[in-house]
């Protein structure tokens with residue numbers, strides 16, 4: 001199944017979800033283009049897992065909706081979704097081989113040859129019970145189950161975190177190949193900017209359950225500048241996302257699509273992805289607009 005590139009793979013509209021009185025998601029809206037890799041970035045507790053679970057149809061939001069290829073996320077979209085949560089959902093008593101067999105029984109579009117190729121590449125021990133596997137092997141098995149299901153969208157919650165650097169590179173390569181060969185859409189959460197840099201075309205930054213930035217990576221980088229200089233000059237600038245001071249100097253992330261300025265007594269450069277993401281993660285929460293009352 002190739003991705004339909006005219007409809008967003010995932011359309012998140014006004015998503016709000018509370019656990020008790022705490023807002024895990026607070027009016028999140030963004031779209032995920034089909035056939036691309038989108039990174040969901042945010043600090044601990046920002047709402048990434050809640051968002052991915054909602055998109056997977058495993059959690060019903062209080063308000064708002066998620067559509068997957070135009071259909072409301074839920075039972076009907078499950079066959080098109082490969083979801084791997086942080087706690088890889090595997091049966092510890094089953095062996096690797098039995099787990100792959102079960103994957104084949106549960107998923108109508110199961111690609112057994114692909115599953116075995118990926119398991120061979122990962123050097124997974126077929127006869128070992130899953131409960132005895134190292135954390136990295138368990139994660140790879142969970143990813144293989146999701147990939148061999150041949151989904152249209154892969155929703156991966158920190159998929160690379162438990163992997164060693166070699167396994168990380170191998171798994172990244174597998175994901176990239178799946179995207180290139182089959183047009184699979186991938187949404188993955190991560191804290192590691194290097195992973196995002198090497199894998200992702202789009203980025204969504206979440207903070208306190210709200211979307212702070214949603215953009216194509218290249219466009220986001222060319223749409224911002226970093227200014228460094230005397231605090232009184234830097235803080236005068238327009239469109240500041242975030243500013244940090246150190247002694248009498250300050251560094252600011254600024255929204256600007258213009259060329260690098262050469263004057264003004266400041267030093268300017270385009271942000272790296274790390275500077276951009278950190279700027280949005282550290283930016284103060286935008287204040288709610290004041291109501292204007294007329295008499």
Ligand SMILES: Nc1ncnc2c1ncn2[C@@H]1O[C@H](COP(=O)(O)OP(=O)(O)OP(=O)(O)O)[C@@H](O)[C@H]1O
Pocket residue numbers: 019022023024042043044045046047048049050051
């Ligand atoms: N089942 C739950 N019951 C109560 N609160 C929850 C539950 N799941 C998440 N939360 C709360 O919702 C907020 C968002 O959590 P979530 O796990 O989505 O964040 P996250 O960005 O994935 O964090 P991390 O990077 O640490 O995994 C947090 O305040 C968390 O404590």
